[in-house]
Amino acid sequence: MVSDVYLFIFNISISVENEMMMLILIILHWLIALLLSPFLLGVISKVKAFFAGRVGPSLFQPYYDLSKLFQKSAVYSQTTTWVFRAAPVVALASALLLVLVIPLGGLDAPLKFQGDIFLVAYILALARFFMIAASFDTGFSMEAMGASREAFFACLSELVLFMNFITLALLTRSISLSQMIGADSPLSWSHLGPTLLLVVASLFVVLLAENCRIPIDDPDTHLELTMIHEVMILDHSGVDLAYMTYAAALKFLIFATVLVPILSGWTGVFIKDMSIYITGLLGLAIVVGIVESSMARLRLNRVRNLLLIAFVLAFFGFIVTMWRG
Amino acid sequence: MTTWIDASCILIVFLALTMLATYRIVGIIKIFAAQSFVLGLTPFFLHADGLTIRDIVIAMGTIVLKTAFVPFVLLWAMRHVSMRSEIKPIIGLGTSIVFGAMIIAGAFWVSLSLHLPGKPISDLMLPCSLSTVLLGFLIMVTRTRAVTQVLGYLVMENGIFLFTLSLFDVMPTLIEMGILLDIFVAVFIMAIIVNHINDEFERSPASVSRSKMGEAF
Numbered sequence: 001m002v003s004d005v006y007l008f009i010f011n012i013s014i015s016v017e018n019e020m021m022m023l024i025l026i027i028l029h030w031l032i033a034l035l036l037s038p039f040l041l042g043v044i045s046k047v048k049a050f051f052a053g054r055v056g057p058s059l060f061q062p063y064y065d066l067s068k069l070f071q072k073s074a075v076y077s078q079t080t081t082w083v084f085r086a087a088p089v090v091a092l093a094s095a096l097l098l099v100l101v102i103p104l105g106g107l108d109a110p111l112k113f114q115g116d117i118f119l120v121a122y123i124l125a126l127a128r129f130f131m132i133a134a135s136f137d138t139g140f141s142m143e144a145m146g147a148s149r150e151a152f153f154a155c156l157s158e159l160v161l162f163m164n165f166i167t168l169a170l171l172t173r174s175i176s177l178s179q180m181i182g183a184d185s186p187l188s189w190s191h192l193g194p195t196l197l198l199v200v201a202s203l204f205v206v207l208l209a210e211n212c213r214i215p216i217d218d219p220d221t222h223l224e225l226t227m228i229h230e231v232m233i234l235d236h237s238g239v240d241l242a243y244m245t246y247a248a249a250l251k252f253l254i255f256a257t258v259l260v261p262i263l264s265g266w267t268g269v270f271i272k273d274m275s276i277y278i279t280g281l282l283g284l285a286i287v288v289g290i291v292e293s294s295m296a297r298l299r300l301n302r303v304r305n306l307l308l309i310a311f312v313l314a315f316f317g318f319i320v321t322m323w324r325g
Numbered sequence: 326m327t328t329w330i331d332a333s334c335i336l337i338v339f340l341a342l343t344m345l346a347t348y349r350i351v352g353i354i355k356i357f358a359a360q361s362f363v364l365g366l367t368p369f370f371l372h373a374d375g376l377t378i379r380d381i382v383i384a385m386g387t388i389v390l391k392t393a394f395v396p397f398v399l400l401w402a403m404r405h406v407s408m409r410s411e412i413k414p415i416i417g418l419g420t421s422i423v424f425g426a427m428i429i430a431g432a433f434w435v436s437l438s439l440h441l442p443g444k445p446i447s448d449l450m451l452p453c454s455l456s457t458v459l460l461g462f463l464i465m466v467t468r469t470r471a472v473t474q475v476l477g478y479l480v481m482e483n484g485i486f487l488f489t490l491s492l493f494d495v496m497p498t499l500i501e502m503g504i505l506l507d508i509f510v511a512v513f514i515m516a517i518i519v520n521h522i523n524d525e526f527e528r529s530p531a532s533v534s535r536s537k538m539g540e541a542f
Contacts, residue, residue, distance in 0.1 A: 194331040194449070198339075305346050305418050312342055312426040319433050320335070323452065 025110045026100060032107075033099040036278070037249035038062035040256065040285040044213075047289025062249065069242035077235060079139050087134030088236060088243035094127040095250035102257050103182040106266070106273030112178035117165045120177060121158060124210070127247065128154055135232040142224035146231035149300065153216065153228070156307035157209040163314035164199050164206070168262075170321045171195065181261040183273070188265060195324075198317035200262055205310035207255040207288075209303075211248065214292040216303050226300070256284045327447050329370040334453035336363050337487060338429065341460040341480050345421045349410045350403060353476055354396045361391035364483050367490060371446060383501065387486075390505060395479065395512050399472060402516040413469045421467055425460055432456040441492060450491035457484030475515045482508055 042059040049056020058064075076084065100111040101120055132151055135143035168180045171192060179185060189196060209216045212229035221227050224234075233244045260280035266273050298306060340360040347353045365388035372380055403410070414421065432455035439451060458481050465477030482504055489500050 189328075193328040194335045197332060197335060201339075302348075305422060308419055308422045309342065309346050312422055312429075313339065315426050316335070316338065316342075316429055319430055320449065323433055323448070 022110055025107065028107060029099050029104055029110060030096060032104050033096075033250055033253055034246075036281065037246070037253040038066060040252055040281060041249050043282060043285040044289040044292065047286050048293050051290070051293035062245075066242050066246060069245065070239060072238035074236070074238035074240045077138060080134075080137050080235070083130070084134045084137040084235070085240070087130040088240040088247070090130040091127045091247035092243040092250075094123045095247040095254070098123055098254050099250060101177055102254060103178055103261070104257060105277030106183065106270040108182065109178045112176055112182075114174070114176050116177050117169070117175055117180070121161060121165075124251075125154075125158070131232055131244075135235075138235045140235065142231055143234060145225075146228050149228045150232060153209055153303060153307065156304065156311065157206050160202055160206050160307060160310045160314050161210075163311060163318060164203050167195065167199055167314065167317045167321050170318070177258075181258060183266045183268060185261065185266070187262060195317050195320050196262060198313050198320070200259065202310040202313040202317070203255075203259050203262070205306060205313075207252075207259060207284075208291070209307060209310075210255055211252045213288055215295045215298040215306065218297045221297075226297070253281070256281050259284060326370050326373050330367065330447040331449050333363050333367045333370065334447065334449045334487070336360075337483065338453050338456045338460070341457050341464075341484075342422070342425050342429075344464060344476070344480065345425050345460065346418055348412060348418070350412055350470065350472055350476075351400065351410050353412070353473065354399050354403075357476055357479055358392045358396040360480070360483055361395075362388060364486060365392065367487070371490060387501065387505070391479075391483075391508075395508065398512050398516050399475070402519050403472060406519050412473050415467045415469060421463065424463060428459045428463060429456045432459055446491070450487060454484050454487035454491060457481075457487060460484075471515060471519060475511060478511060479508060 039059065039062070041062045042057070045061070046056050046059055097111075098120060101109055101116050103109045128150065132147040135147040165175075165180075168187075169175045172180045172186055174180060181187075187196065208214075212219055217228040217230075218226070219230060222230065224231050229248065233241060236244055257277075260277055264276050264280050267276070337360055340356050340363070344353050344356050344360075347356060365384055368380060368384045369376070416424075433452040436452035436455060441451065461477050461480030461482070461484055463477075464480055465474050468474060468477065485504060486501065
């Protein structure tokens, strides 16, 4: 079954005995991602609470929130159509699909082929399209404002993401994410330190922008005029909201997963790689927490400049790569 | 050591870029201090194997002068005339950043056909120094305040310093001394002029308010 799907969509054939392994790999990927992603959000809020001098919610609070939401039923406004109901499902499904394209820790990506970076970018865009459409569907002007901001910032951050992908593709001579950041990635800090510094810096801004963290967006604020992501999911409730929240948590994990291997590299030993990976994720969550507690949200018209700076950084990295040949 | 040199070259250009995107003059002064600090460390990476006392003294002098004294004088001048801390750019910040990207690309392109005598320690030093000079120039021509123009000039000077570092095998003492003297004079003249204009305004009729005056610089 799995192999058939592969053959059909990506024209990649796999033998029958590999099919079982592939299934296990897919399930492992989903398990790790689903179990780990809310924890990272817990870590971020704990760090923020620490800097604010509070005890803060438990590290497992996101799990409690999610399980509570999953038990509730959703309320739908009469003005909404099927688009509104489809958005949470599409968001979660695309996040789960993205998890399969990315090598997690020592685990190989189940879904890999030359050019899968484009798949990553466009699946992100698909989920975003449905969320924006759903927020328009409610007919609430504030949500439309949030959607418009989301679309604008996403345009810029996608540009930065692609610029970084181009640099990484030049460095690794491959356009498959598995080879760029996977176990056999030739990236090393001792040779490419300065270029990778630029790539990491601009990817970090993309991570903040795509996940609507401070300084781009404040995930804790509930003022309709200023929020971006939160205002778009304002009308979703119950299971739908749980889907959206889970998709957002997974998205953070996905971006962190792209960033961690560039920072740390792989050793080739599974246990070591897995521990490096998880430590890296936690470290990144702590860094995001520190950034969030030490900065204020940027004024909306200045976010553009931040993303432009990230783009120039990525562009600079690209130039240095070209220069080095 | 080459990695460290490369990293500091890239950091210097990056900091020049962030200056282009900063709204507040105080922020630009602080970024300039950070850039000068990185630049001051570069000679240590360059001559890591054979550091002489003379090198260390000159490098330390540069660091102290550019990361402590010059920013201090600039901040003092700003406080003294109680000027507004916002820059007055001729072109928007977004446009400046895009221009900055073009300038970096141009600097790297020009560097391809520049063949300097001697063996370069790092191939990034020449294009990065050119980029810094041009970015400083961009800051100078697109910001209208006196302080920001001096800052642009200082960034240009940092670029020239990086360029001389890439040319010479030893610490270019004489050139550095000359440049430092230039900066010294520039910053002082700026501070004195700003101060004197302030005094003049002080004696002028009350219709010219202090806050209005600050906008001129």
